[in-house]
Amino acid sequence: MDKHFESIATVVKISDFLSCENYAEMNLEIPFYQRPYRWGEKNITDLITDLSYQTKRLSHSRGVMFNADNAYRLGTVVLHKNSREDKEGEDKKGKKRKSLDVVDGQQRSLTLLLVLTIAKAGKFSEQLKDFIPVDIKLPNCSETQKNVSKNHTIIQRFVNSPDFTEDVLDFLLNHCEVVQVTLNELSEAFQFFDSQNARGLDLNPHDLLKAFHLREFPESENAVKQEVVEYWERQDTTRLKNLFANYLYPARRWSAGQRAMGFTKAKAGLFKGVSLGENNYPFQQGLRVIDGTIDSYIQHPHRKLDLQPMAYPFQLTQTMINGRRFFEWVTHYQMLIKPLLKNSIAAEDNNWLQSALYHHDTQQKALPTKSIRPTALVIMQVLNNKKANESGVEGEIKNYSYEGRWRQGDRYVRRMFDALVLCYYDRFGTQDLPRAIEYIFIWAYSLRLEKGSVYLQGIEKHVRENNLFVRLHQSLTPADFLNKPLPQIEINLAQAIYETIEKKNIDKLCGIKILFSDLGYCSPTKEATPNVQ
Incomplete structure (x- = not known):
C-alpha cells in the first residue's frame, strides 16, 4: 500500500x-x-x-x-x-x-x-x-x-x-x-x-490464484508453503502473466471446446480444483491414489540411496489439485514451454524439443535418398527467422526469410502454434513429434497465409472451425490426431520469390510460403508465373 x-x-x-x-x-x-x-x-x-x-x-x-x-x-x-x-x-x-x-x-x-x-x-x-x-x-x-x-x-x-x-x-x-x-x-x-x-x-489473476492455493495448504506442509511463497515471489510477474494468458488458459479452454479470449480475474476459477483432504467423491479416488503414491515414493528411505526421484504426471487439462500441487503444476509447464519460446534451437541445447528435432533431422540426412522435404527442425528455424538463404538440393537457394514474424497477427498465430505443440508433447511426448510439428504448422499458419490481417477474433474462429485441441484431447494415439488430412491453400509462390529476390517488395511471408510448397500444401494459382531470368 x-x-x-x-x-x-x-x-x-x-x-x-x-x-x-x-x-x-x-x-x-x-x-x-x-x-x-x-x-x-x-x-x-x-x-x-x-x-x-x-x-x-x-x-x-x-x-x-x-x-x-x-x-x-x-x-x-x-x-x-x-x-x-x-x-x-x-x-x-x-x-x-x-x-x-x-x-x-x-x-x-x-x-x-x-x-x-x-x-x-x-x-x-x-x-x-x-x-x-x-x-x-x-x-x-x-x-x-x-x-x-x-x-x-x-x-x-x-x-x-x-x-x-x-x-x-x-x-x-x-x-x-x-x-x-x-x-x-x-x-x-x-x-x-x-x-x-x-x-x-x-491483483492479476495469477496473484489471486496464488492467494487461493496458499490457503489450501494443510498445516503439515507449512515448511513447504514457505518455500513456495519465496519461490513464487522471485518469479517475473510479466512472464507469469503471459504464461497463463497466452498458453495455459487458452490450452485448457480450447481443449474443452470453449473460447479463450481474455484471461481475467473472473476466469481464474479454471485453475481451481479439488482439495484431496476434503470429501471423498469417487472421481477423486484416482487423483488421491496418484498423489499419495508419488509422496510415499519420494519420502521412502531408499531415495537417499538410489537418488531416483519420481515426477508427478501432470497434464495440461487435468483436474487441478489445490494447494502444493498447483504450484508444482505451474512450475512444470514453465519449464516445458521454455524451448518453444526461445529464438533459436541450437545443437548444444539440452531440452525435449532440441533432442527430438535434431535426432529426426540427423536420421533424415542419413537416408540413402536425400529428401527435399523440410524437416520439423527447419520449420522451427524458419519460424524463428533463422533459415534465410539456405542452400538446398543441387545448390538451389531457398530464401526461407520470414520477416513478418514480429507483426502482432503473426505473434497471435505463433502462440496458437506453440500452445498446440505443447499440448501434443504433454500428451504423447516425443512420439511422432516431428510429424506433429509439421501438421500443426500447416494448420496454424494456413490462417496467416489466407488472411491479410489476423486478430484474436480470427484466432478463435480458426480454432472453432477445426479444433485440433479437442481432437488431440480425445486422441488415444498420435495416429488418431495426425491421420486426418489438412486442405491445401492457393499461393502464388513464384511471384513471392520473384519480388523477394528482386528486393522490390519483400514478401514478409516468403519463407512460410516456400515451406507450404515444399511440404505439398500449396496448390498453384491461376495467375501467370513471372519470367525470372
Whole structure:
C-alpha cells in the first residue's frame, strides 16, 4: 500500500464495518458519481459459495474464538468523509449528521449488507438479535434500485437454503474482514484508488490464484508453503502473466471446446480444483491414489540411496489439485514451454524439443535418398527467422526469410502454434513429434497465409472451425490426431520469390510460403508465373 495512505487504513470485521453502531455520527452513502450497482447472480453465487467453502475448509463453527490466521479478507473499501451535512438525518445529540461516501467497494458492500439484512429478517433473527445493519443511502439511480430489488430475491433464496448455516453466517460476521481506508479529501480518495491500479495493487489473476492455493495448504506442509511463497515471489510477474494468458488458459479452454479470449480475474476459477483432504467423491479416488503414491515414493528411505526421484504426471487439462500441487503444476509447464519460446534451437541445447528435432533431422540426412522435404527442425528455424538463404538440393537457394514474424497477427498465430505443440508433447511426448510439428504448422499458419490481417477474433474462429485441441484431447494415439488430412491453400509462390529476390517488395511471408510448397500444401494459382531470368 502507498505509504502516504498507510495511517488511515484499518482492518475491520464485517460485523463492525456493516454495523449501525459504527456510523453513529455519519451516514454511509453511495455518492451520485459512482457507477450503478451491477453485481448479478454469478457474483452473488461466487461470493456465497466461497463463504460456505471457507467455513467448511476451516471447520469453523459458531462461537469459535477469532483466529487472525484464519481471517478471510474480502478486499478494500475506500471511504470519503464528506463535509456536506445530511438534510434528513441527525445524530444522537441532535446535530446534523455528515456523510461518509463509498468511493470504492460499493458492489461488495451492498451485496454483503443485503445478505445480513435478509438473514436478520428471516431464519437467523435470533442469531442477529444484537446486530443492527447499517442503512446505506443509495443515489437516485433506477439501475441501482432495480438490481438491488432483483438481488434481494436471489440472496433470499441462498440464505434460506440448507447450505447457508449459522456457522456460515458467523464466519461472515466475525471472521471475514475488509481493509477500510477513510480519507478527508475526495481528491485523496480518487488518488488512492488510482494509485492502487497504477502500482499493480489490483491483483492479476495469477496473484489471486496464488492467494487461493496458499490457503489450501494443510498445516503439515507449512515448511513447504514457505518455500513456495519465496519461490513464487522471485518469479517475473510479466512472464507469469503471459504464461497463463497466452498458453495455459487458452490450452485448457480450447481443449474443452470453449473460447479463450481474455484471461481475467473472473476466469481464474479454471485453475481451481479439488482439495484431496476434503470429501471423498469417487472421481477423486484416482487423483488421491496418484498423489499419495508419488509422496510415499519420494519420502521412502531408499531415495537417499538410489537418488531416483519420481515426477508427478501432470497434464495440461487435468483436474487441478489445490494447494502444493498447483504450484508444482505451474512450475512444470514453465519449464516445458521454455524451448518453444526461445529464438533459436541450437545443437548444444539440452531440452525435449532440441533432442527430438535434431535426432529426426540427423536420421533424415542419413537416408540413402536425400529428401527435399523440410524437416520439423527447419520449420522451427524458419519460424524463428533463422533459415534465410539456405542452400538446398543441387545448390538451389531457398530464401526461407520470414520477416513478418514480429507483426502482432503473426505473434497471435505463433502462440496458437506453440500452445498446440505443447499440448501434443504433454500428451504423447516425443512420439511422432516431428510429424506433429509439421501438421500443426500447416494448420496454424494456413490462417496467416489466407488472411491479410489476423486478430484474436480470427484466432478463435480458426480454432472453432477445426479444433485440433479437442481432437488431440480425445486422441488415444498420435495416429488418431495426425491421420486426418489438412486442405491445401492457393499461393502464388513464384511471384513471392520473384519480388523477394528482386528486393522490390519483400514478401514478409516468403519463407512460410516456400515451406507450404515444399511440404505439398500449396496448390498453384491461376495467375501467370513471372519470367525470372
